[in-house]
Amino acid sequence: KNEVEQSPQNLTAQEGEFITINCSYSVGISALHWLQQHPGGGIVSLFMLSSGKKKHGRLIATINIQEKHSSLHITASHPRDSAVYICAVRSWNYGGSQGNLIFGKGTKLSVKP
């Protein structure tokens, strides 16, 4: 079982829909990242969370430390939001490498016009 699980793996939505991507993790963490990767492109960091909720434009990220769960929401989705969204956690007791990220496998989002 992976330490970081994302769902769904693939998501297709119509433009304007409200989108939720979920991330569950099984290790103790100091922070959780949501990352965005466009096809063939590099990775952009969207949020880093250690508690509560953050909002940036149409993106909202929440985390529940007790439940070891985070969600990324996209309001009023647009075709340009089509990308792979990756959840990654920073755990201090993983593999002996302090502060390194454990990545989920990503959620591939496709928003149709």
Next chain:
Amino acid sequence: DAMVIQNPRYQVTQFGKPVTLSCSQTLNHNVMYWYQQKSSQAPKLLFHYYDKDFNNEADTPDNFQSRRPNTSFCFLDIRSPGLGDAAMYLCATSRQTGQLSTDTQYFGPGTRLTVL
């Protein structure tokens, strides 16, 4: 405005021919990372530098080496690329201010390596 720069963006090499990928940053971050990402997979950490201290992941093949001549630059050397090394190579940086505090990671655009 570019913060983490990777060159080249696309690299084609022949089986067994050494190749070097470069990463530079304008953020003055003390930690630099190299990741390998194969198609439809999550990035896999190869190694990272904390200042000048090199930290190799246990399962990183010896074929992969790295150099960090100064704060701004970090290189990934693949001594004898195999077909299985074809991947996107991502460089990232972060600022670690104490034992327990690490800032968010900033990723470069990646270098896509093709091995013929």
